[in-house]
Amino acid sequence: MAADAPTDLNRLGAFIAVAQAGGFTAAAERLGISKARVSLDVQRLERALGLSLFTRTTRRVRLTDAGQQLLDETAPLLADLHDAVARTHRSAGAVSGSLRIAASVEQAAQQLAPLVAEFALRHPALKITLQASDRVSDMLAEGIDVSFRMGWLRDSTLRAVRLGEFEQFVVASPAYLQRAGAPRKPEDLAGHDWIALTLLPTPLTWRFTARNGHTRSVRMNARLQTDSATALRAMLLAGAGVTVMDRLSVQADLAAGRIERLLPDWRVPSGGVFAVYPPGRHLSAAAQAFVEFYRARWSA
Incomplete structure (x- = not known):
């Protein structure tokens, strides 16, 4: 493959991360690489395609029409590709890649932290971030794969699964x-x-x-x-x-x-225990595996 081939998956992944996170800094944090690397990958992708994918200002990054079309057509395909690889690992009993989990401070400390630690020991190839905050996260902007909430969900449009209930x-x-x-x-x-x-x-x-x-x-x-x-x-x-x-x-x-x-x-x-997923985004294999792990522990 040529060095400037537009189908370089790393460059495509950087582009999708910037589009979903709304900026280069947030995309770099999500991918675990430097902001300069993300910017370079996107620039090379634009040069290979001969198109501008973003309009950049000092405050915001917006998709161009061409960028929106590329995002709509490639994001689901790349997610499916990553999940196919992850499913192969899971069939062998392993989960790899990255997983970003959000929960309230109390829930993270009392319930999730021990489970995350156990899950990480089971899957040493998986990198996990547990984000603890009592504010409701912007899941897309912050790259959250799954958020755990207790109580009642105000927003009926959320993609949520009820895992159990509590007194x-x-x-x-x-x-x-x-x-x-x-x-x-x-x-x-x-x-x-x-x-x-x-x-x-x-x-x-x-x-x-x-x-x-x-x-x-x-x-x-x-x-x-x-x-x-x-x-x-x-x-x-x-x-x-x-x-x-x-x-x-x-x-x-x-x-x-x-x-x-x-x-x-x-x-x-009684209140409900929910796993909440980001809107419009494919649920990663790592998130699916952790939700099922959490559900089994909660039921026990």
Whole structure:
């Protein structure tokens, strides 16, 4: 093959990464190579084709019409090619390439980090990045292959698979209960200091279900709000008020007596565990393998 052949797959891969990530810096981070290498590969591809694939400004990189056509026609083919190679490795019990996973800080620390470590030991040819953040990631721009979320998905257009569900408890610290008293029925919570997690669809209104099936809806008074589950737990332990947290996040604190479960005869809605995939992008073999690994561990 000639040195400047336009079908050089490395150059094509660099072009696709820039187009999907929206810039050369993000593409370089996704590919694990230097920005200069990405820029050079794209320039050589453009020279070989005799076309401009991007319009470049100091702030943005945009696809030209020719670039958009090339992306639409080649991205699925290159993804299929990479997956064919990955499936060959998987048939021999191995997964290779790279995998970028996103999750909340709490979920990454408590659940995913140990699983990622175990998965990496099983697949030494695979390079894994675990991105922990309580903000919702732009999966395409950041090159995320799969994101794990707990709770409820606001965006119905997301490509998501429900992997399981989890219980939630109403909880408070002994110090807060000594100061404010314990609620005896759901309606009492309206008079307590509530700590709201603003990531939830309705952080202030909760539905309670009794063992006999009767339901009650209560509107809380939130003196404190946060968009971080980690900060929520810290404020809870500091005695700031009452809140709802998932069972996995609080089971150690419950066992140690650092917090107490309230209203055990009433249930709040269970939450879902989801694997979310980037829109319009082929799911990589490595992501598929990890999701199935996670599902098996969750079921166990």
